[in-house]
Amino acid sequence: MNARAWMMRAALGAGLLGMLPAVASASDSAPSQARDHEDRSSAPGEHLDRSQWSELEDEEWERYESLMKGPRGLWSPDLDPVWVLGIHARSGEERRRMAEIAVERERERVSQELAFQYAYDDxxxxxYPDETPFASDETDADEASRQDPSQREASEREAAQQEASxxxxxxxxxxxxVTRAEDCSTCEEVLERLIGALSEGAGWQADVFVLDAESDHEVREWATEHQVPPQLVETxxxxxxxxxxxxxELEVPALYRRDGAQWEPLAW
Incomplete structure (x- = not known):
């Protein structure tokens, strides 16, 4: 599936939001908003399932609830417990512990989203192997159907070149x-560009997934071999x-950018 079709399909998900029922007027919603605020203030964290935060000790959970009864509960009522505890850490060790938990949870979320996005595309x-989804207009669809395979392939290459990078x-x-540890020269080129952009001060973050590493030790060795700057990992x-x-099952290198709830492929 070409990149244009991928992104147009992702855009449909955002378009569906416009089909939701209209919200109540400001005057109608004000009482319920006030009640919601009162409920949230009187029982911070009650809407969360304690069992979903098994990494936290009971004492840490109690501290989270205590913090949410103060100004933090007003400033950031929806901030998750790990971030609340990390922001209000009382020591460097406590801050590092919360940062590591946050990273592990984010890693799991990202890998699951990428895996499902690939399964959806597949x-x-x-x-619908012969269908071009959500063409911009009938003319484009008709033109695509009249193209021979070589013309369609050229069109797909052109679309890929226009893809975000x-x-x-x-x-x-x-x-x-998403990369492999061995036998992927293109993966190494993409990694170098990624590291170069971050080292030059790019204001975004990156997650690198190594497919064929059998242990965390192998991942660290791979990072050392490919000269991944330790300061990027430490920060x-x-x-x-x-x-x-x-x-x-992903073809590597696979490069994505998160765009809201979707993952948009990036050209490399």
Missing amino acids: AWDRL IEDVGPGDRVAL QRLTLNRDEGELA
Whole structure:
């Protein structure tokens, strides 16, 4: 599936938001908002499932609840417990512990989202192999249907060239690179560009997933061999991750940028 079709399909998900029922007027919603604020202030953290935060000790959970009864509960009522505890850490060790928990949770979320996005794309290609989804207009669709295979391939290459690249990633974005530890020269080139941009002060973060590493030690050795700057890892601007099979079917190198709830492919 070409990059243009991928991004147009992702845009449909955002378009569906416009089909939701209209919200109540400001005057109608004010009482319920006030009640919601009162409920949230009187029982901070009650809407969270304690069992979903098993990494935290009972004492840490109690401290989170205590902090949410103060100004933090007003400033950031939806901030997750790990970030609340990390921001209000009482020591460097406590701050590091919360940072590590946050990184592990983020890594798991990213790998699951990427794996499902790939499965979704693969399912579309299997179920509708000859269909161009969500063409911009009938003329484009008719033109594509009249093209011979070589013309379609050229069109797809042109679309890929117009795809967003690392240079288009903005501050606050997050990039994911899926690579192999060995036998992938293109992977090494993409990694170098990624590291170069971060080292030059790019204001975004990156997660690197190594497909064929059997242990965290192998990932660290791979990072040393490829001269991944330790300071990027220490400051969590770049995370190193060992894939546990969820991303094994991706063609590498695979480069994505998170765009809201979707992962947009980046040209490399």
